[in-house]
Amino acid sequence: MALEGFGLGLRPQHFPDILGDDPDATAGVDWFEIISENFINVGGPPLRNMMLVRERFPMVMHGVSLSIGSTDPLDMDYLAGLKALADLVEPELISDHLCWTGVHGLNMHDLLPLPMTEETVEHVAGRVRQVQDYLGRQFMLENASTYVTFEEDEMTEWAFLSAICERADCNILLDVNNIYVSGFNHGFSTDAYLNGVPAECIKQIHLAGHEHNGDYIVDTHDEPVPDYVLALYEKAIDRFGMVPTMIERDANIPPFAELVRELQGVRRIVEERRTMVLA
Numbered sequence: 073m074a075l076e077g078f079g080l081g082l083r084p085q086h087f088p089d090i091l092g093d094d095p096d097a098t099a100g101v102d103w104f105e106i107i108s109e110n111f112i113n114v115g116g117p118p119l120r121n122m123m124l125v126r127e128r129f130p131m132v133m134h135g136v137s138l139s140i141g142s143t144d145p146l147d148m149d150y151l152a153g154l155k156a157l158a159d160l161v162e163p164e165l166i167s168d169h170l171c172w173t174g175v176h177g178l179n180m181h182d183l184l185p186l187p188m189t190e191e192t193v194e195h196v197a198g199r200v201r202q203v204q205d206y207l208g209r210q211f212m213l214e215n216a217s218t219y220v221t222f223e224e225d226e227m228t229e230w231a232f233l234s235a236i237c238e239r240a241d242c243n244i245l246l247d248v249n250n251i252y253v254s255g256f257n258h259g260f261s262t263d264a265y266l267n268g269v270p271a272e273c274i275k276q277i278h279l280a281g282h283e284h285n286g287d288y289i290v291d292t293h294d295e296p297v298p299d300y301v302l303a304l305y306e307k308a309i310d311r312f313g314m315v316p317t318m319i320e321r322d323a324n325i326p327p328f329a330e331l332v333r334e335l336q337g338v339r340r341i342v343e344e345r346r347t348m349v350l351a
């Protein structure tokens with residue numbers, strides 16, 4: 073069955089709420105997303121608790137270390153760990169970012185931007201195909217927030233993302249917050265972005281908050297999703313239809329009930345749009 077509805081990023085401090093006796097605690101949460109690296113080659117209580125959540129909810133896996141854009145060979149140890157975790161979790165979807173995180177074996181733990189050129193499209197698409205062949209399933213790439221561009225860029229970010237997905241036959245995890253952040257930082261049209269990516273490839277949406285510094289934005293995931301990102305999300309669902317959507321919160325993490333309330337607000341937005349379309 074395909075993934076549907078609304079999800080949250082699974083964070084360890086919320087295990088007691090999710091696994092507790094109150095069924096209303098997770099009302100309106102249809103699925104969870106795990107950070108793959110938190111559970112690769114990990115055992116003990118974290119893995120046990122995650123699998124208890126998995127028994128009750130569909131799950132998706134989201135990685136941060138694949139470094140699909142790097143010129144290093146793909147890290148086969150990492151991929152073996154990812155595959156073993158996927159065999160265990162049986163996620164509905166698996167994703168990582170369209171970025172590079174290091175070279176010469178170094179992991180900078182940052183999602184670094186790529187020169188958007190035909191050469192990079194070819195390079196990344198070939199590596200995505202390798203990943204998909206190894207995992208035996210389709211993969212999703214997420215648009216990352218960026219702060220610099222390259223003089224060598226030959227195309228827009230949406231053309232770059234679309235070309236890779238077409239050539240690799242992979243899907244897209246569209247982060248609407250990241251479109252807003254990068255659009256603000258680089259001055260591109262977020263509407264053009266939404267119109268420029270292939271609707272049939274969008275299988276999941278991320279929403280998040282960020283740090284707005286007036287003339288630039290840092291993608292911090294430490295705040296509720298701001299209204300202007302939700303406004304862009306409305307445009308996204310008008311174009312793509314209802315795509316499984318979740319809130320990412322990675323810092324300044326609030327009580328679980330607060331995130332559930334925020335997610336219910338996102339659901340209301342979608343339901344209101346649907347009512348408007350039907351009226």
Ligand SMILES: [Fe+2]
Pocket residue numbers: 214247250278320
């Ligand atoms: Fe994201």
